Amino acid sequence: MIAHEQLVRDYEAGIGVPASGTVPAADPGSCLAAALPVWALAAGSVAAVTAAANRIRDAHHLNPVLHRLDPVRITAAFCSERLLRVGGAPAKIFADLSGFFPTFDGWVRTHANYPHHRARLLASLGLPDDAPVDLAVAQMAMSRARDIEEHAAAHGAIAVQVRSEQEWADSPQGQAAASGPLVAIDTRIDRGELGLPIGASPLQPLRGVRVLDLTRVIAGPVATRTLALLGAEVLRIDPPHLPEIPWQYHDTCQGKRSTLLDLHRHMPLVNELLAAADVLITGYRPGVLENAGLTAARRPGLVHGRISAWGESGPWGRRRGFDSIVQAAAGISVVEGAPAVPGTLPAQALDHASGYLLAAGVIDALVARAHDGIGRDVRVALARTASWLLTAPDRTPRHPQAAPPSPMAAVTHGNVTTAAPVLAEYPDYAWPAPRYGADQPMWPLHTR
Secondary structure (H helix, E strand, O other): OEEOHHHHHHHHHOOOOOHHHOOOOOOOOOOOOOOOOHHHHHHHHHHHHHHHHHHHHHHOOOOOOOOOOOHHHHHHHHOHHHHOEEOOEEOOOOOOOOEEEEEOOEEEEEOOOOHHHHHHHHHHOOOOOOOOHHHHHHHHHOOOHHHHHHHHHHHOOOEEEOOOHHHHHHOHHHHHHHOOOOOEEEEEEEEOOOOOOOOOEOOEOOOOOEEEEEOOOOHHHHHHHHHHHOOOEEEEEEOOOOOOOHHHHHHHOOOOEEEEOOOOOOHHHHHHHHHOOOEEEEOOOOOHHHHHOOOHHHOOOOEEEEEEOOOOOOOOOOOOOOHHHHHHHHOHHHHOOOOOOOOOOOOOHHHHHHHHHHHHHHHHHHHHHHHHOEEEEEEEEHHHHHHHHHHOOOOOOOOOOOOOOOHHHEEEEOOEEEEOOOOOOOOOOOOOOOOOOOOOOOOOHHHO
16 A cells, blocks of 8 residues: 555645645635634645646646635535535435434434435335334434444445444544545555556646546545546446436536446446546445456456445445535534534535545646556545544634535526635536436547
8 A cells, every 4th residue: 555645735735825825725714714723624635636637648748737725715615515506496305314413312414315315224224115204203213323333234225323433533433534644545466558648738638538437426526526627538437326416416417428337237338437547436335346246356457446335445434425414424513513403514615625636646647657567556544534524633613604605606507606616727527417328338539
């Protein structure tokens, strides 16, 4: 495993007021105002992307771009769901069984936005699929938080006990999450093709790079959306029997193409697509895709970017999780609220920051592959990002209420309004999110 020291230095350079004045100072009263230094997390992760983009420009012998990291753009991108409008209507971010619920001895946080996660949560509570919300809430109120957490994990549902940061730090899963670098890069043994695809330009240094995207929700799609912004050809695959939540798709699929494939029935086609790809981005738990028959993921020269909730080792390495769930388990909800009434960060900051960090790591892996032909695994975890945030200096316990993101940092296409790209040099994405599943499962000829 390689701790990507250069990337971490880039990340840290984005915090505060770096040299050359390329990153303006942010107002602590912005829409990322919080007790924890969320602005530092946001600026640092975006700074890592811009520095990595210049490294691949250098590999192409292109002039670097002096990126101007704009706090308005960055905060809007991190709070993108608050800017999103479809037909003038805001997005409903959480379902009725997603949120904080009191228990017999504390609080739990649940995530049941997807119908199958809702059904599993109800099953873990001993209730039928059609149980009313009030009954589920009453069942949780009569149960111990730790029991709810364990029963949920056993049923493949998503619910965690709200912990203090000390409780998380003392737990085996918290200690595992805090270990290792923010972005881990494993090198492989087999060599693949040397060099980079031709046709790159300063604003599209990833032109010709093919990315197969097997992620959904926020972190993974933010990473692939960033790669698409920088010129990569991104093909997103979704399962036809588990539709994506519409607002998440509209908010994170700009500049990509979208197709529907059943991984169990169409794995030979998925392997064929992957055999012609440069990058694979996944958000599945360890072993899931391999058990389904994905064989091309180990081919020489492939860069495999992997996003997880808890990391791939430790006692929670195979558990499901989302940003809000990690916040609750890791102690962030208590820091941003109180033990009696937990709170949240002003944005899904763990998701967005982890997405940008993953994109930066993938870009650097492509640069390294151009020199040695070796593929790499690039790994980030929401819980590792949370550990950085919890140990970062400069907390602000007394802070103003988070302001709304600026509508000046939004773009509109048809009846959909979304946040503009996080990088100020790009006025918009190449195209808005296409119709869900509208594209054929094939690579366009123009990418080679």
